[in-house]
Amino acid sequence: MRRRPVITLGLVLLVLGFFSLLLYAGDQKEKPKYISGTLVDTKCYAMGGFVMNDHKDMKGNKLPNCATACAVMGIPVAVLDGDKNVHVIAGPAGGYSKWMAMEVRLTGMYGKYAEVFIPESIEVKEKGKWVKKDLPGAMM
DSSP, rough: OOOOHHHHHHHHHHHHHHHHHHHHHHHHHOOOOOOOEEEEEEHHHHHHHOOOSSSSSSOOOEETTTTHHHHHTTOEEEETTTOOEEEESSGGGGGGGGGSSSEEEEEEEESSSSSSSEEEEEEHHHHHHHHHHHHHOOOO
8 A cells, every 4th residue: 555655756756857857958058059261152152162252253254352242242151161161151141241251250050940050159360360240130
């Protein structure tokens, strides 16, 4: 007879422990990710591997400030890291236009349902030093 309350109490504690673990796991925020590299416009990089702001079109014509112009027009921008991985940025491309072809460091997270990087902060390398900048048009 005394065994039944002990077993019931054990089961209740087990169920409460399980639900506590689920609540704890759901509360954990994803750790921020860090990416760094050169800021490129996705069109020119995809078509010609261009990482500079000034480059040439496929016919050899000079295109000064092309990466900046592409970003201003809304063509998505990305960070090209040292391993040649392209991290597309989820954000207003025009806001990044002044930093095209510059080294940047971003803190943020990768999208859960799309292969994009959602930045929370940005630093730009200017004259050999990292300078924190305001994130352009943050959506969150």
